[in-house]
Amino acid sequence: MSRLRIQSADLLVLGSGIAGLSFAIRCAPLGRVVILTKKEDSEASTNYAQGGIAAVIDPADSFESHVADTLAAGAGLCRREAVELLVANGPAAVRELMALGVEFTTEGRAPERLSLAREGGHSARRVVRAQDRTGREIERGLLAAAGRAGVEILEHCFVLDLWQVGGRCAGALAVDRATGEPVVFHAPVTFLATGGCGQAYRYTTNPPIATGDGVAMAYRAGARVANMEFVQFHPTALVPLGSRPFLISEAVRGEGAVLRDGDGRAFVAAVDPAGDLAPRDVVARAIDAEMRRSGSDHVWLDASSIEPGRFAERFPTILATCRERGYDPPAKPLPVAPAAHYMCGGVVTDLSARTSVPGLLAAGEVACTGVHGANRLASNSLLEAVVFAEAAAEAAREDLAGTVPDPGPPPRRGPAPTPSEAEVERLRTEVGEVLWEGAGIVRSDEGLEAAARALEELSAAVPAKALRPDAAELANLLVVGRLIVRCALLRRESRGLHFNVSHPETDPALQRDTVMIPDIHEEIPL
Numbered sequence: 340m341s342r343l344r345i346q347s348a349d350l351l352v353l354g355s356g357i358a359g360l361s362f363a364i365r366c367a368p369l370g371r372v373v374i375l376t377k378k379e380d381s382e383a384s385t386n387y388a389q390g391g392i393a394a395v396i397d398p399a400d401s402f403e404s405h406v407a408d409t410l411a412a413g414a415g416l417c418r419r420e421a422v423e424l425l426v427a428n429g430p431a432a433v434r435e436l437m438a439l440g441v442e443f444t445t446e447g448r449a450p451e452r453l454s455l456a457r458e459g460g461h462s463a464r465r466v467v468r469a470q471d472r473t474g475r476e477i478e479r480g481l482l483a484a485a486g487r488a489g490v491e492i493l494e495h496c497f498v499l500d501l502w503q504v505g506g507r508c509a510g511a512l513a514v515d516r517a518t519g520e521p522v523v524f525h526a527p528v529t530f531l532a533t534g535g536c537g538q539a540y541r542y543t544t545n546p547p548i549a550t551g552d553g554v555a556m557a558y559r560a561g562a563r564v565a566n567m568e569f570v571q572f573h574p575t576a577l578v579p580l581g582s583r584p585f586l587i588s589e590a591v592r593g594e595g596a597v598l599r600d601g602d603g604r605a606f607v608a609a610v611d612p613a614g615d616l617a618p619r620d621v622v623a624r625a626i627d628a629e630m631r632r633s634g635s636d637h638v639w640l641d642a643s644s645i646e647p648g649r650f651a652e653r654f655p656t657i658l659a660t661c662r663e664r665g666y667d668p669p670a671k672p673l674p675v676a677p678a679a680h681y682m683c684g685g686v687v688t689d690l691s692a693r694t695s696v697p698g699l700l701a702a703g704e705v706a707c708t709g710v711h712g713a714n715r716l717a718s719n720s721l722l723e724a725v726v727f728a729e730a731a732a733e734a735a736r737e738d739l740a741g742t743v744p745d746p747g748p749p750p751r752r753g754p755a756p757t758p759s760e761a762e763v764e765r766l767r768t769e770v771g772e773v774l775w776e777g778a779g780i781v782r783s784d785e786g787l788e789a790a791a792r793a794l795e796e797l798s799a800a801v802p803a804k805a806l807r808p809d810a811a812e813l814a815n816l817l818v819v820g821r822l823i824v825r826c827a828l829l830r831r832e833s834r835g836l837h838f839n840v841s842h843p844e845t846d847p848a849l850q851r852d853t854v855m856i857p858d859i860h861e862e863i864p865l
Contacts, residue, residue, distance in 0.1 A: 344520065344521070344522045344523070345522070345523045345524075345525060345749055346373070346522060346523070346524050346525070347371075347524070347525045347526070348370075348371045348372065348373040348491075348510075348524060348525070348526045349366075349369060349370025349371045349372065349526060349527065349528070349739065350363070350366045350369065350370060350371070350372045350373070350526055350527075350528045350529075350530065350735055350739075351373055351375070351510055351511060351524050351526035351528070351529045351530065352372065352373065352374040352375070352529075352530045352532060353374075353375050353498050353511060353529065353530065353531050353532060353533050353553065354374070354375075354376060354531070354532035354533040354534060354553070354703070354705075355374050355376035355482075355492060355532075356478070356532060356534055356703060356724070357474075357477055357478070357481065357703065357721055357724040357725060357728075358532035358702040358703030358704075358705075358724035358725075358727070358728045359374055359376075359530065359532035359703070359728075360374075360478075360481035360482065360484075360485050360490075361481065361724065361725050361728035361729065362530050362532065362700075362702065362728040362729075362731050362732055362735075363485055363488070363490045363530075364439065364481065364484050364485055364488050364490065365728065365729060365732035366732050366735055366736075367485075367488035367489055367490055369735065369736060369739055370739065371491070372488075372489075372490045372491065373490075373491045373492075373493060373524065373526070374485075374490060374491065374492045374493065375493050375496040375498055375511070375513055375524065376492065376493070376494055376495075376496065377495065377496060377497040377498070377516065377548060377552075377808070378494065378495065378548050379494055379495075390456070390458055390466055390468065390471075390473060390588050390589055390590050390717060390718045391456060391458075391466040391467050391468035391469075391473045391590070391718050391721070392432070392433060392436075392466070392467050392468075392473065392477075392718055392721040392722050392725075393405065393429065393458075393461065393465050393466050393467075393716070393717070393718040393719050393721075393722050394429030394430050394432065394433045394465060394467055394722060395426065395429055395430060395465055396430060396433065396453055396455060396465060396467060397455055397463060397464060397465060399463065400463040400464075400465050402423075402426050402427060404462055404463060405426045405429070405461075405463075405465060406419075406422050406423055406426050407462075408460055408461055408462050408716055409422045409425070409426070409710070409716045409719060410422060410712075411460070411618075412460045412618045412619075412711075412712070412714050412715065412716040412835075413710075413711060413712025413713055413714055413715075413716070413835065414620075414712060414713035414714055414834050414835035414845075415712065415713065415834065415845075415850045416566070416569075416712030416713045416834070416835065416850065416851075416852065417709060417710065417711065417712035418708070418709025418710070418712075420690060420709075421690060421708050421709035421710045422709075422710055424690060424726065424730075425710050425719065425722060425723055425726050428726045428729070429722055429726075432722055432725040432726055432729075433453075433467050435725070435729075436477060436480065436481075436725065439480055439481060439484040440480040440483055440484055441469070441476055441477050441479075441480035441481070442469060442476060442480070443467050443468065443469050443473075443476075444468050444469055444470055453467050454467075454468060455467065455468075456468050456590045456593050456594075457590075457593040457616070458589040458590055458592075458593050458616070458717035458718055459589050459592065459593070459613075459615070459616045459617060459618055459619055459622060459717050460613075460616070460617070460618040460619070460716045460717055461616075461716070461717065461718075464593075466590065466593075466717070466718045468590070470653070470654070470655055470656070471588055471590065471653065471654045471655065471656045471657050472656050473721070474721070477721065495515065495516040495517055496513050496514075496515060496516070496522070497513060497514050497516050497808040497811065498511045498512070498513045498533075498552065498556065499511075499512045499513060499514060499521075499556075499752060499804070499806070499811055500512050500556050500559060500560070500750065500752070500804070501529065501556050501557065501559075501560040501696075501699065502523060502524075502525070502746075502749065502750045503560055503561075503696070503750075504745070504746060504747040505747075506561070506696070506697065507696070507697040507698045508529045508560065508696050508697065508698035508699035509525055509526070509527070509529075509698065509746045509747070510523065510524045510525040510526045510529060510746070511523075511524050511529060511556075512749075512750045512751075512752060514806060514808060516808055519806075519807075521752070521806070523749040523750065525746045525749075527698065527738065527739060528698060528700065528735045528738050528739060529698060529699050529700070530700045530701070530702070530731055530735070531553045531557060531686065531694070531699060531700065531701035531702075531705055531706070532553075532701070532702055532703045532705060532724075532728070533552050533553030533554075533703075533705050534548070534549055534553070534703060534704045534705060535549045535551070535681060535682040535704040535705070536549060536550060536551030536554065536682050536816070536819045537549040537679045537680065537681075537682075538550045538551075538767075538771070538812075538816060539551060539679070539770060539771065539774050539816050539819055539820050539823070540570075540678075540679035540771050540774050540775050540779070541768075541771040541772055541774075541775035542576070542580040542584055542676075542678040542679060542775065543584065543678055543679040543680065544573055544576055544584050544585075544586045544678050544679070544680045545679070545680070547583075550812040550815050550816050550819075551682075551815050551816055551818070551819030552811075552812065552815045553685075553686065553701070553705035554567075554682075554685055554686055554705060554815075554818070554819050554822070555814070555815035555816075555818040555819055556815070557686045557694065557696070557699065557701070557705075558686075558818060558822070558855070558857050559803075559818070559857070560696055560699070561695070561696055561857055562686050562687070562694045562695050562696045562699065562857070563686070563687040563694070563695045563854055563855065563856055563857075564684065564685065564686055564687065564707070564822060564854070564855045564857075565684055565685070565687045565707045565826075565852045565853060565854045565855065566683060566684030566685075566707055566712075566713070566826065566852055566853055567682070567684040567685075567819070567822040567823045567825075567826040567827075567853070567855070568684070568778075568823060568826035568827040568829075568830050568836075568837045568853060569682075569683035569684050569711070569712075569713050569714065569835055569836040569837055570679060570681070570682060570683070570778070570823060570836060571619055571620070571623075571679075571680050571681040571682075571683055571714065571715055571836050572619070572623045572677040572678060572679055572680055572779070572780050572836075573586055573589075573619065573623070573677060573678055573679075573680035573681075574589075574598075574619055574622040574623045574626050574675070574677050575587040575588075575589070575591070575592075575598075575626075575640055575673075575675040575676075575677075576675060576676060576677065576678035577660075577661070577664065577666075577673060577674070577675060578636060578637040578674040578675060578676050579636075580676060580678055584678040585660055585664075586678075586680075587640060587657060587673060587675055588654065588657060589619070589717050590653075590654075591640065591642055591645075591654060591657070592615045592616060592640075593616065594642075594645050594649070594650075594653060595642070595644040595645050596615070596640055596641060596642035596644070596645065596669075597614075597615055597640075597641050597644070598615055598622070598625075598626065598638055598639070598640055598641075598675075599638065599639045599640075599641050599672065600629050600633060600638055600639070601633055601635060601638075601639070603639075603641075606625060606629055606638075607621075607622055607625045607626075609625075610624075610625045610628075611625075618714055618716070619680075619714065619715070619717065619836075620713075620714045620835050620836045620838075623677040623780055624780060624781065624838060626638050626675075626676065626677055627677060627780045627781055630676065636676060637674035637675055637676045638674075638675060638676070639672040639673065639674060639675070640672055640673045640674075640675045641672040642668050642669035642672070642673070643669050643670065643671075643672070644669075645669045646669075647669060647670070650668060650669045661673065677780060679775075681704065681715055681720060682704055682705075683707075683711040683712070683713070683714065683715050683835075683836065684707050684826070684853075685701070685704065685705050685706045685707040686701045686705055686706050686707060687706075687707050687852075687854065688700070688701050688702070688706045688707065688708050688727070690708075690730060691730050691731070691733065691734040692706070692708075692727045692728070692730045692731035692734055693734055694706075698738070700731040700734055700735060701731075702723075702724055702727035702728045702730075702731050703720075703723070703724040703727075703728070704720065704724075706727065707852075708723060708727055710723050711723075712835065713834045713835025713836060713837065714835035714836045752804050752806060755802035755804060755805055755806065756802060757802060757805045757806070757807050757810045758800065758801065758810060760809060763809045763810050763813050764809075766797060766800065766801065766813055767812075767813050767816065769793075769797060770794070770797060770813070770816050770817060770820055773790050773793045773794060773797070773820070774790065774820050774823065774824075776790070777789055777790025777793070777824065778790050778820075778823050778824050778827055780838070781838050781840060782827060782837070782838065782839045782840070782841075783839060783840045783841045784828070784831075784839065784841040784842075785841070787824055787827050787828050787839075788828070790820075790824045791821070791824045791825070791828065794817060794820050794821050794824060795821070797817060798817045798821070801813050801814050801817060802814065822855060825855065826853040826855065827839070829853050830849060830853055831846070831849070832844060832845055832846035832849045833845060834849070834850075
């Protein structure tokens with residue numbers, strides 16, 4: 340390995356989505372804050388969130404109702420204290436985003452009245468939005484605020500692993516994607532906000548960067564990881580899914596759209612009284628069952644009940660994209676199918692966003708805070724990122740006030756035999772196929788065991804600590820994929836997003852988290 344370039348920061352942030360930016364802005368007064376992001380600064384899953392951020396804004400709504408809806412969606416695995424913290428801080432989180440420059444949609448000529456949408460699993464309209472491009476607007480506003488606060492953002496900087504000294508996180512080892520030059524960042528506080536792992540599946544609404552890097556590197560560092568079996572599939576991605584499925588927001592169903600089979604029959608109400616506004620796990624399984632019954636690769640989303648002018652005003656991005664692809668909503672139904680969307684498990688944190696590794700904090704999709712349980716309630720994710728980033732900022736303030744340990748010698752990663760770029764791409768595709776077939780919407784013991792064997796064989800062909808970013812991403816996907824399958828095999832029941840035909844009933848004895856405690860002495864930590 341070439342000579343290391345070492346940089347220092349007071350706070351190191353890994354990821355530039357809503358969690359990373361929120362934390363960085365709050366921590367800017369505490370010292371030098373550096374954000375590392377492996378692509379452009381705005382390339383984050385946040386940027387692709389259409390729906391909105393759930394919060395109790397309407398006087399007719401209540402904290403109790405939002406808590407109850409979240410707990411119901413989570414199928415018995417939510418941590419009530421985390422949910423109550425989330426919901427209680429919802430209105431303040433929205434106000435904070437607005438104060439930072441995020442422009443949410445308002446009703447008519449009343450600038451103080453936020454436009455609220457309703458999505459699946461919610462008993463009231465409580466989804467604050469910026470038309471149908473909420474994530475993009477939040478990312479824009481937070482990036483501008485981070486610039487004003489003096490936060491440094493280093494783009495195209497791929498983090499290979501966390502730097503540990505005496506069991507404490509001391510920063511990270513990264514590589515400049517443009518030059519291939521390794522660089523070490525030392526910081527007494529490291530904040531993990533790297534997002535999810537949708538790229539582990541054949542079809543996903545996530546951007547290409549969602550390769551589970553944060554979970555994999557935290558697990559290699561000895562952090563506890565939990566509930567990886569709970570992968571949420573968004574019910575309505577536009578068909579053909581292709582390499583980058585386009586999501587049709589759940590808010591379209593919130594405005595009255597209905598899922599229908601090939602004969603025009605509305606079929607979701609037959610499996611849940613909430614019909615098309617049932618929680619996502621229910622709707623995705625209903626669609627999957629209908630597709631299997633009919634032999635089709637899609638069902639139909641009928642939005643004809645929504646007045647055309649209302650559809651155009653409410654969903655301009657969706658309308659434009661559909662028309663680009665030859666579809667004409669709301670006049671004609673849209674072909675849709677589920678795609679991998681959100682990781683409900685992740686790196687275990689407490690209510691202060693602390694992980695089991697000292698010096699390492701985490702929030703956003705990479706973290707398992709206890710908010711989502713076995714199934715995430717729609718639009719709770721953006722709120723969770725803001726609320727727990729704020730909690731993490733308070734924890735960082737406390738950590739910085741203490742004694743900063745000597746960083747010790749910087750980490751090194753020597754050269755390792757690495758597959759060619761073409762071979763990496765082939766293997767990455769194979770990982771997606773294995774997980775889609777064996778650990779998808781509907782699972783079985785046989786399918787999960789086959790997936791476990793296949794992933795073990797694939798892992799043998801990939802160095803666990805490659806220097807080249809594409810190979811490192813593949814290694815991370817394999818770690819995360821094996822965690823998903825291992826957790827799924829341990830949960831011998833069906834609950835929330837985990838439905839196993841070999842164990843179709845819910846077992847009250849398994850109303851607990853599936854926690855993975857790594858053996859950090861293993862070369863491949865599974």
